[in-house]
Amino acid sequence: MQFRLLLEYDGTDYHGWQVQPGLDTIQGRLTSVSSEVTQEPIHVHGSGRTDAGTHALAQVCNFLTESKIPVENLKKAMNSLLPPSIRINAVDEVPLSFHARRDSVFKHYRYRISLSKSCSPFQYAYVHHCPYKLDLQKMSDAGERILGVHDFSAFCDSDSEVESKVRYLLSSSFLFDSPRNLIEYNVCANGFLHHMVRNLVGTFLEIGKGRIASEEITNILESKDRSRAGRTAPAKGLFLVKVGY
Numbered sequence: 001m002q003f004r005l006l007l008e009y010d011g012t013d014y015h016g017w018q019v020q021p022g023l024d025t026i027q028g029r030l031t032s033v034s035s036e037v038t039q040e041p042i043h044v045h046g047s048g049r050t051d052a053g054t055h056a057l058a059q060v061c062n063f064l065t066e067s068k069i070p071v072e073n074l075k076k077a078m079n080s081l082l083p084p085s086i087r088i089n090a091v092d093e094v095p096l097s098f099h100a101r102r103d104s105v106f107k108h109y110r111y112r113i114s115l116s117k118s119c120s121p122f123q124y125a126y127v128h129h130c131p132y133k134l135d136l137q138k139m140s141d142a143g144e145r146i147l148g149v150h151d152f153s154a155f156c157d158s159d160s161e162v163e164s165k166v167r168y169l170l171s172s173s174f175l176f177d178s179p180r181n182l183i184e185y186n187v188c189a190n191g192f193l194h195h196m197v198r199n200l201v202g203t204f205l206e207i208g209k210g211r212i213a214s215e216e217i218t219n220i221l222e223s224k225d226r227s228r229a230g231r232t233a234p235a236k237g238l239f240l241v242k243v244g245y
Helices: 026-038 071-081 136-145 196-208 216-223
Strands: 002-009 055-064 086-094 106-114 148-151 166-177 182-189 238-244
Touching (some): 002 026, 002 071, 026 086, 071 086, 136 166, 136 216, 196 216
Antiparallel strands (some): 002 055, 002 086, 106 238, 148 166
């Protein structure tokens, strides 16, 4: 049988999604718990890797098992063994050919920025605190300029060994919540490079501060030069919102 899991997690205390020797990771926890429940070695495949400190509202993963455990029992059993920071919200049986990463057609990420002078301790782990005056219109303009198909080498870690850095951005927009002094950047694409969203956000912030012109983001894209873009924004403001199939 092949199971697909829809889960959410608070990534604050984890070293990202991918299993790493001696480190606590989301994939590691799921692998350990699913193996305990099914009483067989399990390998969990995720829709993509999230960085250390990054959160997920709807991560998707799958695994194969010879166990005949009913779907609802699997969900209940795994949640009883997982820590409160990881929660499985849905489980369903899917065809044996299904793969959470290879079959995905888009991913939606959200990045949250707090503009408050003082960041609440109950928000701190889930926002990038940036108490500066920002030109929100210029940030919005820059976000629109990266829509479509581009080589995003300038917004990918320079040590990335990915064969192609061309991605298709379906949407790229800002939501400004003035009453809460909060900015939310939402971006949807057919795939993302390592640190791509965080590097984009870091560049947008430089644009908002007036250090980079909004139209310059086009030149940065075309340069394929990581050094011309902004700093990598912290992971804690980033959420995986949805994976489309």
